[in-house]
Amino acid sequence: MKIRGQNEFLEVTYSVFGISQFFSRVMKLFLWIVCKLIAIIFKLVSFVLSMIRENLRIGKFALEILCYRNLKSVCFSVRPNIVWFLGMAIFLAYVSPQVGANRVVGQIAGCGFWVMFFCYGIGMNPAIVKNEMANWKLHVIIQLITFLIFPIIVLVVRHFFVTELTQELWLGIFYTSVLPSTVSSSVVMVSLAGGNITAAIFNASISGIIGVFVTPIWMSLFITNIANTNNFSVISAIRDLLIIIVLPLGVGMCFNRRLSNFAARNRKYLKYFDQSVILLVVYTSFSKSFAGNAFAGFTISQLVFLCIGMLLLFFCVYGITLVCCRAMRFNNTDTITALFCCSKKSLVHGITMSKVIFAGMTSVGILLLPIMLYHALQLIVVSIIVKYFADSTKNRPFR
Numbered sequence: 001m002k003i004r005g006q007n008e009f010l011e012v013t014y015s016v017f018g019i020s021q022f023f024s025r026v027m028k029l030f031l032w033i034v035c036k037l038i039a040i041i042f043k044l045v046s047f048v049l050s051m052i053r054e055n056l057r058i059g060k061f062a063l064e065i066l067c068y069r070n071l072k073s074v075c076f077s078v079r080p081n082i083v084w085f086l087g088m089a090i091f092l093a094y095v096s097p098q099v100g101a102n103r104v105v106g107q108i109a110g111c112g113f114w115v116m117f118f119c120y121g122i123g124m125n126p127a128i129v130k131n132e133m134a135n136w137k138l139h140v141i142i143q144l145i146t147f148l149i150f151p152i153i154v155l156v157v158r159h160f161f162v163t164e165l166t167q168e169l170w171l172g173i174f175y176t177s178v179l180p181s182t183v184s185s186s187v188v189m190v191s192l193a194g195g196n197i198t199a200a201i202f203n204a205s206i207s208g209i210i211g212v213f214v215t216p217i218w219m220s221l222f223i224t225n226i227a228n229t230n231n232f233s234v235i236s237a238i239r240d241l242l243i244i245i246v247l248p249l250g251v252g253m254c255f256n257r258r259l260s261n262f263a264a265r266n267r268k269y270l271k272y273f274d275q276s277v278i279l280l281v282v283y284t285s286f287s288k289s290f291a292g293n294a295f296a297g298f299t300i301s302q303l304v305f306l307c308i309g310m311l312l313l314f315f316c317v318y319g320i321t322l323v324c325c326r327a328m329r330f331n332n333t334d335t336i337t338a339l340f341c342c343s344k345k346s347l348v349h350g351i352t353m354s355k356v357i358f359a360g361m362t363s364v365g366i367l368l369l370p371i372m373l374y375h376a377l378q379l380i381v382v383s384i385i386v387k388y389f390a391d392s393t394k395n396r397p398f399r
Contacts, residue, residue, distance in 0.1 A: 085275065085279055086278075086279065086282055086372055086376075089279045089280075089282045089283040089286070090282065090283075090286050090365075092283055093282075093283050093284075093285075093286035093287040093289075093290055093365075094286070094290050096287075097286075097287040097288070097290040097291040098287070098291060099287065102284075108280065109277060109280045109281045109284060109355070110244070110355065112273075112276070112277035112280065113244050113245075113277060113352050113355070114244065114248045115248075115273070115277075116248075116273065116274050116277050116348070117244070117245050117248040117249050117252070117352075118248040118249070118251060118252040119252060119263060119270050119273075119274075120183065120248075120249055120252060121248060121249040121250060121251060121252020121253045121254075121255075121256070122252040122253075122255055122256055122259045122260060122262075122263045123252075123256075123260065123263050123264075124201075124205055124249070124252070124253050124256060125256060125260070126253060126256065131198070135196075135199055135334070137328060137330075138196075138199055138203075138330065138334050138337065138338060139199070139202065139203055139206070141321075141324055141325070141328060141338060141342075142181075142203045142207075142337075142338050142341045142342055143203070143206070143207065143210060145317065145320065145321055145324065145338075145342040146180065146181055146207055146341070146342055147178065147180075147210065147211070147214045147218075149317070149320055150177040150178070150317055150342075151174060151177040151178050151218055153177070153313065153316055153317065154170075154173055154174045154176075154177040154313070155174070157170075157309075158170055158174075165298060165366075166302075168363050168366050168367065169302070169306065169366060169369070169370070171222060171223065171367060172366055172367040172368065172369055172370040172371070173306075173309070173310075173313075173370045174218075174219075174222065175215075175219060175350070175354075175357075175367055175370070175371065176310075176345055176350065176370045176371040176374050177313070177345075178211075178214065178215045178218040178219065179211060179215060179345045179346055179349055179350045179353070179371065180204075180207035180208045180210065180211030180215070180345075180346050180349050181203065181204050181207040181208075181341050181342070181344050181345065181346060182204060182344045182345065182346045182347070182348075183204040183205065183208065183346065183348070185344065185379070185382075186200055186203075186204045186340050186341050186344050187200045187201055187204060189340045189344075189382050189383075189386050190336060190337050190340050190341070192386045193336045193340065193385075193386045193389040194332070194333065194336060194389065195332075195333050195334075195335075195336030195337040195340065196333040196334050196336070196337040199333075199334065199337045200337050200340070200341055203337070203341045204341060207341070207346075208245065208249075208346065208349055209245075209246060209249070211346075211349055211353075212238060212241040212242060212245055212246055213238055215241075215349075215353055215357070216234050216237035216238050216241065216353075216356075216357060217234055219232075219237075219357055220232060220234045220237075223357070232357070237356050237357055240356045241352075241353060241356055244352060244355075244356065245349070245352060274348065278347065278348060278351050281351045281352075281354075281355065282351065282368065282372070285351075285354065285364045285365050285368055286365040286368075288362055288364060288365070289362060289363060289364060289365025289366060290365070291362075292362030292363070295365065295366065298366070306369070306370065306373060307373055307377065310370065310373050310374045310377050311377055311381070313374070314343055314374070314377065314378060314381060317342060317343045318339060318342075318343045321338050321339050321342040321343060322335070322339060324338070325338050325339070336389060339385075340382060343378070343382075344378050344382065345371060345374055345375070345378070347371060347372065347375040350368065350371040350375075351368070351371075354367065354368055
């Protein structure tokens with residue numbers, strides 16, 4: 001009845017204006033397209049409003065837990081020790097850049113990467129990877145947002161970065177957007193929030209392997225023009241990353257049955273080793289930048305705007321992920337898993353890949369600054385959101 005009434009209305013309109021039969025069909029098609037577009041716009045607006053309502057609930061909860069009586073528990077729940085040590089490594093690079101710029105120090109860090117990813121491989125259970133293949137919709141959404149939606153958001157704001165220094169800063173932000181998701185912190189946060197732990201392990205692990213191929217391809221589109229280097233080769237970068245990341249990871253997985261208990265018992269010491277390697281590479285990278293005077297013209301206000309931009313980027317990806325999960329009708333556990341896996345970026349992979357992608361560049365410190373800031377901010381924000389989920393939405397659907 002609704003369609004018939006619309007057709008009668010159109011026929012009356014055509015007869016009044018004396019439109020020919022051909023143009024009447026064109027007008028009918030045009031009005032149909034306009035109606036469909038209006039319907040789509042209304043649906044998008046409803047999605048955005050629901051997303052804003054959900055984020056306002058989280059923001060209200062964040063303000064509640066940041067009051068004086070809960071400030072102590074929040075600070076101790078975050079425990080961002082690596083953040084403070086990163087700041088100390090940058091300060092040491094500023095004080096003594098010539099020591100960190102030594103080639104021998106960089107070679108030691110390269111050997112440390114191989115051992116680090118070998119230990120990651122020991123902790124990966126091939127059975128988990130095999131069993132999680134059935135939940136393919138969740139995995140596709142997470143990887144698409146991680147490696148496609150994330151960089152597209154950064155591409156949209158590129159025209160705001162006009163000077164040479166800000167262009168390099170944008171390249172660092174773009175490098176952050178094309179990195180894979182974190183491994184250990186994503187799994188821990190998903191577990192505390194009541195998400196799908198096995199799916200988090202699967203996506204965090206497979207994301208690192210996909211990033212070996214996708215990250216160099218994305219970077220090849222802009223690094224030559226912005227960084228003024230002609231030495232970058234996608235094939236060479238993928239080959240080196242396969243040797244540094246995938247090869248030790250695969251060798252470690254072969255020893256999963258024999259050494260998994262050893263890795264579990266010594267998890268604390270392996271974590272300290274990982275952090276030491278990361279700090280060493282940060283020190284060498286910033287030493288080269290300070291020695292080459294790469295930070296000349298970089299102001300405190302730019303650093304503040306960068307922090308604000310990283311926060312906005314996080315919440316933008318978080319909101320898009322929430323909308324996608326609702327559209328796909330994921331349950332609570334899968335939604336929590338997608339929210340934490342999609343919005344987080346790996347500092348470990350970022351530091352490791354920088355040794356290959358930004359090899360020989362003096363501005364590597366500027367290019368690594370966004371991922372270090374994003375890593376620190378995501379630890380704080382995600383810890384607040386985890387507390388919200390654990391207290392409020394663990395056993396009831398999202399609304």
